[in-house]
Amino acid sequence: MDETTMEEGDHSRDTEVAPALVAVHPTQRSVAVAVGSDLRVFDLQGGCSVSLVDDSGGRPHNDSIRAICYGAKGKLFVSAGDDKLVKIWNTDPWSCIYTVSSEKRVSAVAISNDALFVCFADKFGVVWAVDLDGFHENQVLVNKKAVPILAHYCSIITSLEFSPDGQFIVSADRDFKIRVTMFPKKPLDGAHEIQSFCLGLYPALPLSAFQIIPQGFLVSGSGDSTVRLWDITSGSLLDTCEVGAEAGLLQSNGGEEECYPAVTDLCATPDGSLVAVAIQSLSGIMLLSCNLSAKTLSIVKVVTIMEEAFIPTSLGISSAAELLWIVTDSVGYDPIVLEDNEVPGGVQLLEKLQGSVSIQKEVFLAAAETVKSAMRSLLIKKQYSVEKREFRKKGRNDRKIKQ
Template sequence: MEESHIEEGESQNKLLEVAPALISVHPSQESVAVTVGSDLRVFDLIENQPVTLVDESDGSPHKDSVRAISYGASGKLFVSAGDDKLVKIWSAESWRCLNTISSEKRVSAVAISGNDSHVCYADKFGVVWVVELDGISEGHQVLPSKKGAPLLSHYCSIITSLEFSPDGRYILSADRDFKIRVTVFPKEPLQGAHEIQSFCLGHTEFVTCIAFVCNPELAQGYLMSGSGDSTVRLWDITSGSLLDTCEVSTMAGQIESNESEPVQVTVTDICAIPNTCSAAVSIQSFQGILLLSCDLSAHSLSLTKVVKIPGESFIPTSISLSTSTRLLWMVSGASNGSNHPGYSRVRVISCIEAEPSSVLEDEQIPGGTKLLEKLQGKVSIEESVMSAAAEAVRAAMSSLLMKKQYSDEKREFRKRTRNDKKTTN
């Protein structure tokens, strides 16, 4: 009876593992990539046409939900990874898959070093792995298969975000257990990273996203982090000191319960605006984005703007900004492969930090309807589909990242039935 109850509960949790749509923009806005479910879609903004991905490893980019995508700082490389336990390194010029790395566990986060020398990825067991690229960005040839080497570990805590510091000295890893680890990136990464610079401790729920805000006056920058505790926090990573905390749901003034009390919402993404001390922030259930500004001298965060998306149920699941423009790209959508089709909705905000900023109409977006048809799956997306997707993401994030509580009896049963305890005949 106990066993069947547990199997039923775990089966229900598995059904809730919805993949939110993700978006990433080339640093020079030469292309835009969107993922929804296992589908990786890329549009070339220079040629104004959809990109055909070339993957000679097994014929298809991904077989299960993509959980992380990223362009390298140089714009030469692009990485995608997810639930199929594959990390794929692409040329962002030819869009040929240069290498496919097999992970032991499902992948939850990726990062590319600033000089394109290493790719790091994190798995669901809390281990960060590193792959040496050996000048892979200098050519377009497919290289022999590589394996990741263990770099560091969070010990059974799901890692939600990876980021290199602007100067490349540190790699930062955020996890489900409320913490951010700042690790010195070693000269010989394949030998492991053994020096911890600091821990940034203060969040009271899972950390979802991290981003650096910096300007010419402060090249190292400060770290901003978002969480399921409704806050964005500002950190000095050298010491791990918490500098300020911004209660985003309260400051937005838009998300309230029927009892007029603030509802705890999740910060879903943070996108730093290059060469400024500002960042765009998306939060669960909010139809728009917030603009937060960091005062370097006062070490404080403040809300400077709220941009609402008019006329439809558009709640961003991911946001991205190129370093060469002031266009903020947003995507909303989700997929679990069955109940929620692989549709996504793309919107763009111009001059995000200026007054006034505006949400572009579809025909004003770079690439126009050709881009939307490629990245959304079709040009027009029904509002009911997007509303269902937004609710699915909310439920899935809570199921995936909030720590589950088990009775003593159930905990002992789970220990006895762990894969590493099972015997093979």
């Protein structure tokens, strides 16, 4: 393995397309979309786009944003990604109050329900916490350091979320496991008590997304084209729904094995009764009914959103309105696909979040295929030869002694 090959691999990684992301304010006051390094926010109450102000003194995002989220009350917002920056935003008015520099690329973020801590996970499998004490007294935070609180053993964390009661912080990784950790009263001292592990995923395909729902349950989607229902207290698997097979999306790879389209994202209603699922090869979403009393999942229907090239990459929902947001459109739970002028904020919102430039169909199809490849790359754990692994170790900066 020569150095030229390694450089080509790095170049390929640097030019990788990042799937677009969407996040919705808990009371639907605003909606945010991340496209590459560009963060776009639209004020739904004012009916206008938001001009973001950075008061933190840090540099703006200059690489792909991989994670965005609102806090439980909507006062805080966090964005982070490949530029190793975690930016903490005050949403009223919109301004960046602090920028944290991570040692590794950031893959997931979460805000504690009491808005006292921002947690983020890096590509080395470590979860860090930033203490936000003093935020309510001072609009700009100073001298806040990120502290490691837990880790998955050298496995990239794909999702991170707090339970509604704030008792647990739940993390999932590419090694097909979900870890439920007790969130301590003093997180900066470390989160060492593990409540449970949710195991049993297909042994070669990673978990891609999960969401905690009421009554101590969790729904997860994975690379084996299934959605699963778990009890987070015990880690027990309660039910499995074969969404890819039910939608007729399984394909043959030319041999005896079938190819499983991955679940790229999922999103549940506030009461957990309905789950929207985005699947890699589905030009729309699948709606599942979640019966918490019977502890079962069942398919309601498949909703086609747009033409074949449309591939949902991120879903979002507020706790106050019955609207499910996809990265470029909105759909009701009935479900009813809204016309452009029926979307909250109308055409002005769409121009802000998705851009106003018209695109030819051929370009749109090519871009959609690129996004599909990017999602596949995001979900598949990379395998390296012994020679390449040793070469990569030589360039690792986490082992260098800091001056």
